[in-house]
Amino acid sequence: MSRLDLSPRLTAPDAFLAALTERLRGLDEAETRAFSARLILLLANQVGDQAALEEALEIAAGGQEA
Amino acid sequence: MHSTYAYPRFGYRRSPDQDAPERARHPVVIVGAGPVGLSTAIDLALQGVRVVVLDEDDTVSIGSRAVCYAKRSLDIWDRLGVAAPMVAKGVGWQHGKVFHHDHLVYEFNLLPESGHKMPAFINLQQYYLEDYLVQRARGLPNIELRWKHKVLGVAPAEDGVTLQVETPDGVHALEAEWLVAADGARSAIRRQLGLEFKGQVFRDRFLIADVVMQGDFPAERWFWFDPPFHREQSALLHKQSDNVWRIDLQLGWDADPEEEQKPERVIPRLKAMLGEDKPFELEWVSIYTFQCRRLDRFVHGRVLFVGDAAHQVSPFGARGANSGLQDAENLAWKLRLVLDGLAPAGLLESYDAERVLAADENILNSTRSTDFITPKTPMARALRDAVLDLARDHAFARPLVNSGRLSMPSTYADSALNTPDAAGEDFAGAMVPGAPCTDAPVLKEGRPAWLLEQLGFDFTAMLFAETPAQAQAVAAWAARQAIPVRVLAVAPDAATAAACAAAGLPAVEDHGGLVARRYDARPGTLHLIRPDQHVAARRRRFDPAAFDDALARATGRAPAALEHAA
Numbered sequence: 001m002s003r004l005d006l007s008p009r010l011t012a013p014d015a016f017l018a019a020l021t022e023r024l025r026g027l028d029e030a031e032t033r034a035f036s037a038r039l040i041l042l043l044a045n046q047v048g049d050q051a052a053l054e055e056a057l058e059i060a061a062g063g064q065e066a
Numbered sequence: 067m068h069s070t071y072a073y074p075r076f077g078y079r080r081s082p083d084q085d086a087p088e089r090a091r092h093p094v095v096i097v098g099a100g101p102v103g104l105s106t107a108i109d110l111a112l113q114g115v116r117v118v119v120l121d122e123d124d125t126v127s128i129g130s131r132a133v134c135y136a137k138r139s140l141d142i143w144d145r146l147g148v149a150a151p152m153v154a155k156g157v158g159w160q161h162g163k164v165f166h167h168d169h170l171v172y173e174f175n176l177l178p179e180s181g182h183k184m185p186a187f188i189n190l191q192q193y194y195l196e197d198y199l200v201q202r203a204r205g206l207p208n209i210e211l212r213w214k215h216k217v218l219g220v221a222p223a224e225d226g227v228t229l230q231v232e233t234p235d236g237v238h239a240l241e242a243e244w245l246v247a248a249d250g251a252r253s254a255i256r257r258q259l260g261l262e263f264k265g266q267v268f269r270d271r272f273l274i275a276d277v278v279m280q281g282d283f284p285a286e287r288w289f290w291f292d293p294p295f296h297r298e299q300s301a302l303l304h305k306q307s308d309n310v311w312r313i314d315l316q317l318g319w320d321a322d323p324e325e326e327q328k329p330e331r332v333i334p335r336l337k338a339m340l341g342e343d344k345p346f347e348l349e350w351v352s353i354y355t356f357q358c359r360r361l362d363r364f365v366h367g368r369v370l371f372v373g374d375a376a377h378q379v380s381p382f383g384a385r386g387a388n389s390g391l392q393d394a395e396n397l398a399w400k401l402r403l404v405l406d407g408l409a410p411a412g413l414l415e416s417y418d419a420e421r422v423l424a425a426d427e428n429i430l431n432s433t434r435s436t437d438f439i440t441p442k443t444p445m446a447r448a449l450r451d452a453v454l455d456l457a458r459d460h461a462f463a464r465p466l467v468n469s470g471r472l473s474m475p476s477t478y479a480d481s482a483l484n485t486p487d488a489a490g491e492d493f494a495g496a497m498v499p500g501a502p503c504t505d506a507p508v509l510k511e512g513r514p515a516w517l518l519e520q521l522g523f524d525f526t527a528m529l530f531a532e533t534p535a536q537a538q539a540v541a542a543w544a545a546r547q548a549i550p551v552r553v554l555a556v557a558p559d560a561a562t563a564a565a566c567a568a569a570g571l572p573a574v575e576d577h578g579g580l581v582a583r584r585y586d587a588r589p590g591t592l593h594l595i596r597p598d599q600h601v602a603a604r605r606r607r608f609d610p611a612a613f614d615d616a617l618a619r620a621t622g623r624a625p626a627a628l629e630h631a632a
């Protein structure tokens with residue numbers, strides 16, 4: 001039973017990815033880390049629910065293995 | 067060494083045991099007169115148990131160690147009759163500030179709720195704390211403090227423990243029915259029994275300094291991440307008694323502990339922090355690495371481990387002495403009942419279960435704090451800094467800032483001693499079975515008093531009394547018990563309180579309604595409270611059979627209902 005909503009929810013997928021990529025362009029490694037860290041925290045707070053967040057961590061970790 | 071405090075010398079005295087023809091046997095021997103050993107001794111002594119305390123030294127804790135004591139500790143020390151001088155001498159505080167670089171990130175207030183006898187926290191040098199505990203212990207006929215008595219070895223047996231004790235007069239042997247090992251983080255008893263102390267050592271070093279200055283800093287906990295005066299590291303400033311300020315500076319793993327202790331290294335660091343022309347006097351410097359570890363079990367036959375001997379935490383959160391004290395209060399009443407033959411030795415298993423769980427909670431919290439303060443990977447560091455960046459402008463990130471989660475008592479929610487709430491009886495609030503009781507203001511004989519002061523050293527049946535007859539029914543039940551149970555009638559008004567008192571029952575008036583609110587009580591609600599002030603059971607209505615069972619369960623005996631079922 002998934003709490004994390006894995007159906008497509010982005011209102012403008014192409015625009016989001018482009019904006020994200022644009023933000024990351026030209027950043028060095030440390031700046032990228034800092035930016036990603038702030039973004040993760042902002043989005044995590046939007047999700048809020050610990051179980052959903054743990055599910056996201058799980059899926060993200062699995063993605064790394066693949 | 068200290069300009070503000072003169073270390074007492076308690077002195078060695080030859081004990082009669084050293085000249086006795088037969089090896090002396092004592093019901094309880096406590097090894098270690100630190101805060102935890104002394105508090106255990108006082109608690110037991112006040113419950114009528116004779117204790118012998120052995121310590122290899124003859125003074126109090128040297129230098130700068132524990133500083134902060136939490137409200138729950140003060141509640142316990144108040145029951146032991148020793149909180150007053152601590153609170154009088156200590157620096158009360160409840161506000162804290164967290165800084166990142168040169169700006170304020172976050173402010174907190176630890177006790178937003180009023181109506182408690184004790185403050186949220188006090189800061190007090192550990193030597194004062196132990197000084198007051200020794201003075202208290204010395205005034206109790208049941209305690210014998212033996213200084214310059216070093217335990218060299220212990221030999222556990224089925225029904226007791228034999229100790230080899232070294233004094234300036236040589237080595238003698240001693241027997242204890244029960245041995246309380248309160249001999250600190252380097253416990254020789256633990257080593258002697260070959261018990262593993264498992265956990266982690268953090269790869270970081272901290273400079274701990276005490277300075278005397280006429281500070282214009284307020285009595286608050288100030289914590290800095292990466293401040294301009296100490297780049298890339300953290301810093302902590304705390305006010306203690308006598309205008310002694312405690313400073314903790316993170317140095318990193320590569321710092322050379324020998325070099326860093328030298329005044330020519332320390333003073334420039336402190337000047338950078340406090341201001342170049344701020345006059346101060348350096349009283350104490352030491353360098354620490356911190357660790358989080360514990361024993362697998364705290365009960366090993368007749369050897370009972372308490373305090374740092376059983377578990378060690380990093381100091382972020384002030385969970386060392388504070389949690390050790392909760393070990394002491396958890397153990398004392400159980401050991402007393404076992405010694406008095408009122409409870410099976412198996413009751414001590416609940417000491418192990420409850421306090422191992424509490425140690426894990428403390429270790430978890432202080433490990434998380436340490437990880438936040440000393441991030442272990444570049445990404446962990448980035449996340450930590452992101453929290454601090456965002457917390458400045460956004461409330462959501464503030465709960466993530468972790469400069470130490472300050473000591474809170476554990477709720478023994480899953481303890482075998484608890485009686486679960488009855489089906490269909492809904493209680494709200496924090497006073498669930500297993501929770502430590504919270505204080506509230508009351509009137510006793512019309513005069514202001516506090517709820518926790520009414521609880522004493524035995525079980526308490528706390529009834530929210532509508533009528534004296536109700537309270538008398540509870541008192542009649544209590545009188546039938548082999549285990550001592552006090553009755554406390556909490557009355558909604560002065561007339562009911564007076565009527566209960568006239569009927570010979572201890573009674574208070576809940577004049578502000580705060581007891582009822584904090585315990586979610588209605589007229590007729592009854593709480594069974596353990597001697598260590600944790601809730602054992604509660605019911606909306608008094609039912610003698612239910613409370614027979616609850617008391618049996620809370621003292622490690624099989625409840626009658628279960629016996630019948632079996």
Ligand SMILES: Cc1cc2nc3c(=O)[nH]c(=O)nc-3n(C[C@H](O)[C@H](O)[C@H](O)COP(=O)(O)OP(=O)(O)OC[C@H]3O[C@@H](n4cnc5c(N)ncnc54)[C@H](O)[C@@H]3O)c2cc1C
Binds near residue numbers: 098104135274375387
């Ligand atoms: C830098 C620092 C900051 C801290 N800050 C805080 C804080 O703010 N709040 C807090 O609650 N805790 C704090 N602590 C932790 C606190 O100091 C300890 O948790 C506390 O002292 C433990 O008490 P104890 O009685 O278990 O052991 P100890 O205080 O270590 O006492 C052990 C006693 O046993 C005696 N002994 C040892 N071996 C033998 C032997 N073989 N025979 C006879 N006697 C023996 C010793 O002489 C000593 O008196 C801090 C610790 C440090 C290092």
